[in-house]
Amino acid sequence: MADTDREDEELFTEPSGTQSQPASLSTEDVSANTNGPNQDALFDDDPEDLFAEATEEVSLDSPERDILLSDGPSPAITPITPPTSVIAPRIGHTHDDMFTHSSFDEIEEEEVDDSFDINISVSDPEKVGDGMNAYMAYKVTTKTSMSLFKQREFSVKRRFSDFLGLHSKLASKYLHVGYIVPPAPEKSIVGMTKVKVGKEDQSSNEFVEKRRSALERYLMRTVKHHILLKDPDVLQFLESSELPRAVSTQALSSAGLLRMVNKAADAVNKMTIKMNESDAWFEEKQQHFESLDVQLRKLHISVESLVCHRKELSVNTAQFAKSAAMLGNSEDHTALSRALSQLAEVEEKMDQLHQDQANADFYLFSELLGDYVRLLAAVKGVFDHRIKTWQKWQDSQILLQKKREAEAKLQFTNKSDKLQQAKDEIKDEIEEMEGRVQQDERDFEQISRTIRKEVGRFEKERVKDFKTSIIKYLESLVLTQQQLIKYWEAFLPEAKAIS
Amino acid sequence: MFQSDQNEGDPRAVNVDLQTDATLQVDISDALSERDKVKFTVHTKSSLPNFKLNEFSVVRQHEEFIWLHDSFVENEEYAGYIIPPAPPRPDFDASREKLQKLGEGEGSMTKEEFTKMKQELEAEYLAIFKKTVAMHEVFLCRVAAHPVLRKDLNFHVFLEYNQDLSVRGKNKKEKLEDFFKNVVKSADGVLVAGVKDVDDFFEHEKTFLLEYHNRVKDASAKSDRMIRSHKNAADDINRIASSLYTLGTQDTTELCKFFLKVSELFEKTRKVESRVAADEDLKLSDLLKYYLRESQAAKDLLYRRSRSLVDYENANKALDKARSKNRDVLQAETSQQICCHKFEKISESAKQELIDFKTRRVAAFRKNLVELAELELKHAKGNLQLLQSCLGFMKTNT
Numbered sequence: 001m002a003d004t005d006r007e008d009e010e011l012f013t014e015p016s017g018t019q020s021q022p023a024s025l026s027t028e029d030v031s032a033n034t035n036g037p038n039q040d041a042l043f044d045d046d047p048e049d050l051f052a053e054a055t056e057e058v059s060l061d062s063p064e065r066d067i068l069l070s071d072g073p074s075p076a077i078t079p080i081t082p083p084t085s086v087i088a089p090r091i092g093h094t095h096d097d098m099f100t101h102s103s104f105d106e107i108e109e110e111e112v113d114d115s116f117d118i119n120i121s122v123s124d125p126e127k128v129g130d131g132m133n134a135y136m137a138y139k140v141t142t143k144t145s146m147s148l149f150k151q152r153e154f155s156v157k158r159r160f161s162d163f164l165g166l167h168s169k170l171a172s173k174y175l176h177v178g179y180i181v182p183p184a185p186e187k188s189i190v191g192m193t194k195v196k197v198g199k200e201d202q203s204s205n206e207f208v209e210k211r212r213s214a215l216e217r218y219l220m221r222t223v224k225h226h227i228l229l230k231d232p233d234v235l236q237f238l239e240s241s242e243l244p245r246a247v248s249t250q251a252l253s254s255a256g257l258l259r260m261v262n263k264a265a266d267a268v269n270k271m272t273i274k275m276n277e278s279d280a281w282f283e284e285k286q287q288h289f290e291s292l293d294v295q296l297r298k299l300h301i302s303v304e305s306l307v308c309h310r311k312e313l314s315v316n317t318a319q320f321a322k323s324a325a326m327l328g329n330s331e332d333h334t335a336l337s338r339a340l341s342q343l344a345e346v347e348e349k350m351d352q353l354h355q356d357q358a359n360a361d362f363y364l365f366s367e368l369l370g371d372y373v374r375l376l377a378a379v380k381g382v383f384d385h386r387i388k389t390w391q392k393w394q395d396s397q398i399l400l401q402k403k404r405e406a407e408a409k410l411q412f413t414n415k416s417d418k419l420q421q422a423k424d425e426i427k428d429e430i431e432e433m434e435g436r437v438q439q440d441e442r443d444f445e446q447i448s449r450t451i452r453k454e455v456g457r458f459e460k461e462r463v464k465d466f467k468t469s470i471i472k473y474l475e476s477l478v479l480t481q482q483q484l485i486k487y488w489e490a491f492l493p494e495a496k497a498i499s
Numbered sequence: 500m501f502q503s504d505q506n507e508g509d510p511r512a513v514n515v516d517l518q519t520d521a522t523l524q525v526d527i528s529d530a531l532s533e534r535d536k537v538k539f540t541v542h543t544k545s546s547l548p549n550f551k552l553n554e555f556s557v558v559r560q561h562e563e564f565i566w567l568h569d570s571f572v573e574n575e576e577y578a579g580y581i582i583p584p585a586p587p588r589p590d591f592d593a594s595r596e597k598l599q600k601l602g603e604g605e606g607s608m609t610k611e612e613f614t615k616m617k618q619e620l621e622a623e624y625l626a627i628f629k630k631t632v633a634m635h636e637v638f639l640c641r642v643a644a645h646p647v648l649r650k651d652l653n654f655h656v657f658l659e660y661n662q663d664l665s666v667r668g669k670n671k672k673e674k675l676e677d678f679f680k681n682v683v684k685s686a687d688g689v690l691v692a693g694v695k696d697v698d699d700f701f702e703h704e705k706t707f708l709l710e711y712h713n714r715v716k717d718a719s720a721k722s723d724r725m726i727r728s729h730k731n732a733a734d735d736i737n738r739i740a741s742s743l744y745t746l747g748t749q750d751t752t753e754l755c756k757f758f759l760k761v762s763e764l765f766e767k768t769r770k771v772e773s774r775v776a777a778d779e780d781l782k783l784s785d786l787l788k789y790y791l792r793e794s795q796a797a798k799d800l801l802y803r804r805s806r807s808l809v810d811y812e813n814a815n816k817a818l819d820k821a822r823s824k825n826r827d828v829l830q831a832e833t834s835q836q837i838c839c840h841k842f843e844k845i846s847e848s849a850k851q852e853l854i855d856f857k858t859r860r861v862a863a864f865r866k867n868l869v870e871l872a873e874l875e876l877k878h879a880k881g882n883l884q885l886l887q888s889c890l891g892f893m894k895t896n897t
Contacts, residue, residue, distance in 0.1 A: 291749055299742035306735035313728035320721040327714045332707050333861050339868060463752050467893075470761060474890050477768075481883040488875045495868040498861060 118144040118223055120238070122216040125208045127195065128159075134196045135159045138212060140219065142238050148230060154239060160185075160192075162243050163215055169233045170222070175378070176385045178450030180458050181228065182221040183374045185214035213363060217371060224461065275387050279448070285455055286383050293376045300369035307361045314354035321347035335498045342494040346487050353483050360476035368469045372462065379458060386447045393440035400433040522546050525643045525658065527636040528556065532628055536560055537589045539635055543658045550659055557661045561588055564635055566664065567642075570653045578803045578841075579848035580648065581856055583641035584792030586634040594624045612741055619737075619773075626777060630785065637789070698846070704853050705801055712794040719787035726784055729776040736769035757893065764889040768882055775878045782871035790860060797856050804849050807842045814838040 124139040141155040167184035174181050191207040219238075223229045237243065277283050321344045328340030407426045413419065522545060529540035542556045568585035571577050598620050605613055642648045657664070740762045747758030814835040821831035 288751055295742060295746045295749065299739065299746065302735055302738040302742055306732060306739065309728055309731040309735055313725065313732055316721065316725040316728050320725045323718040323721040327718045330710045330714050333857060336861050336864055343868065459752050463754050466754055467757060471890065471893060474886055478883060478886045478890065481879045481886065484879040485876060485883065488872050488879065492869065492872040495865065495872050498865040
């Protein structure tokens with residue numbers, strides 16, 4: 001594992017996950033794999049069309065695929081297979097073909113409630129190596145009763161870039177077809193450098209704990225998604241002891257540079273595409289998410305401020321405790337002196353209490369909000385992909401129109417020698433374009449349907465997440481108050497004993 | 500313009516047992532805050548023959564309190580007493596600044612937020628106002644309770660003379676003089692402190708007071724910092740409550756009811772947290788600040804005594820010298836007798852004063868620490884109840 005690159009610290013910081021993959025498969029670098037469900041394979045009844053699609057194609061020779069799909073048929077050959085059926089043999093039964101159903105809402109319920117029993121924990125951060133090449137290895141333990149997995153309980157060791165690599169793969173497979181892929185935790189150059197340099201102080205410990213917790217939440221969110229859970233990359237991530245290094249997450253690699261170029265292109269495109277929205281639902285939802293984003297960010301800032309002030313309170317309380325103890329020492333009235341020392345003890349306990357509460361503020365409240373701000377960016381991403389898909393469809397229609405016009409023109413030309421050949425050619429092209437237009441329209445409708453389902457799922461998750469977390473947070477507040485009562489009740493008789 | 504109504508959380512009780520004497524009772528019955536000054540209505544009830552009426556009131560400003568205090572300090576007759584520390588100047592600058600900033604930022608926040616913040620700043624202003632009234636009152640009560648100082652003529656004039664005392668604040672020259680006096684005093688104090696006292700009692704008191712004063716100073720500062728963090732946290736909870744409210748009104752899922760409930764909860768708990776900070780301020784910070792000033796006054800007394808001891812010793816030396824030269828002996832004898840008398844008088848009253856100081860201190864700390872613990876408990880239980888009832892509601896409705 002000799003690497004001079006340091007993928008965990010990037011000179012160009014990238015926001016985690018969402019727009020890091022280009023929208024269209026055709027510009028994809030091979031190493032950022034493209035063995036996701038090929039849209040064509042999924043939705044076409046006519047196998048011939050698959051091979052007619054020269055520009056959009058699964059890279060059958062990508063190395064990762066060999067490892068992943070050794071026991072399953074490759075998607076390009078199996079027609080009409082939804083993403084889940086890529087690994088159909090492992091599941092043991094075929095799913096309903098959700099894409100030939102006219103209404104998909106019923107299916108959604110089945111998928112989600114089907115014995116979802118999996119718990120992932122990320123633990124035991126361990127520093128591996130020395131100096132600037134060092135990294136943290138985390139133990140990822142999965143406990144499950146689902147038949148999807150070979151065992152009921154198993155662990156693997158993963159490093160941060162492995163998580164980023166997983167997200168990168170999932171994003172490239174699923175984002176552009178409308179699935180909300182949970183973003184990976186953010187990179188941090190400063191944080192990681194401190195850890196590498198070997199500072200065993202509180203702030204680097206806090207950083208590692210923050211990251212460990214974020215990685216755990218990330219994995220849980222990913223597997224809660226019924227489609228992502230069954231993705232071979234996810235399964236491999238959780239189960240296999242050796243994982244190929246995620247090279248493409250490095251910023252300065254060719255993949256990284258390509259990502260940046262594509263991101264810039266996307267940004268420009270986003271601004272110029274104006275879509276004729278025929279479905280008010282989408283516009284409504286987009287506005288809803290935008291305003292939710294604004295509110296969550298605002299709340300997040302306030303909660304972060306609370307965490308900060310609570311930590312300050314803890315520090316100041318500790319200092320006051322020391323000062324009160326000193327005062328107690330110099331007080332020459334015995335009973336008062338003792339009471340002051342007791343006061344100092346109470347304040348010391350309060351300092352620890354405030355520290356604990358600040359942690360609860362952070363992990364139960366602040367991080368929840370941070371996660372959702374990032375998730376909303378992913379949601380926005382899929383809405384944007386839909387717009388791009390629509391644009392593609394429009395472009396195909398325009399192209400078809402042009403070709404038809406060209407054909408019409410040919411009727412009125414008199415160049416007889418090449419006329420028939422040209423006429424035949426254009427006829428073929430038109431047929432091809434018509435097929436393409438149909439395909440693009442289906443893609444658009446498909447992504448629209450997927451997004452509707454995804455939004456429903458997302459909102460359900462959101463409700464559950466917030467309720468669970470906030471209830472836990474309130475319980476932490478309850479605990480703090482109960483402790484406070486205990487401490488002051490113990491102190492009161494001491495104060496009364498002063499005479 | 501704020502009127503004081505001293506019912507809620509009486510902040511004046513830093514000192515105890517001051518109002519038991521019916522022959523002279525002083526309090527501040529009213530106060531008015533104008534642009535940059537505060538007008539205190541000093542109300543007196545007395546059966547003493549010195550006053551024309553049995554009950555009367557006058558209006559006084561801060562400078563007049565200072566004048567009274569300084570007149571005690573400068574009076575040689577009172578050298579042997581702990582002069583009750585002067586009340587600090589009413590300082591609304593910080594509060595006023597905040598109100599102004601709020602006014603400037605009015606455009607950048609919603610109407611509800613603005614009203615909320617304005618209410619809070621006004622409450623803060625009111626709290627500072629009440630405090631300053633309390634501190635001025637404590638000063639007067641201490642004087643009225645002191646067996647000697649209560650008879651002071653300036654004090655009676657202060658209480659009774661219903662015209663303006665025309666006491667101007669010190670001008671630059673006088674402030675400079677004061678400054679130098681203090682410098683000399685501290686330099687002197689170091690010299691004098693070095694002199695070991697024969698009397699064990701005073702030697703002990705000196706050591707004790709020096710250390711105690713420094714530690715009270717430190718504790719007071721740290722207490723202030725701690726309470727400020729507490730206030731900041733309460734402010735954050737306020738903002739969180741507002742944001743949750745907005746989220747609650749805009750959300751399209753069942754979370755909207757949830758958010759509104761939590762927002763309501765945080766609104767209530769942050770009021771409790773603010774009260775906790777305010778009570779800690781009153782019972783702890785103010786207590787420490789007061790004893791910082793009192794211990795300084797006690798130190799000043801010890802300094803005056805040491806000064807008179809040095810004078811006495813010098814007078815002794817001068818007498819010996821005069822006797823040996825047999826010149827101006829009578830003069831030297833008289834001078835020595837005066838110094839001796841002065842020193843003994845100061846020592847006697849100082850001893851009692853310092854004993855009383857200890858008694859007062861212990862009683863004040865006891866009262867405030869008990870009240871602090873009781874209030875902390877009351878608020879924690881209140882908070883707990885709010886949290887538990889909200890949690891109960893949420894768990895049954897999910």
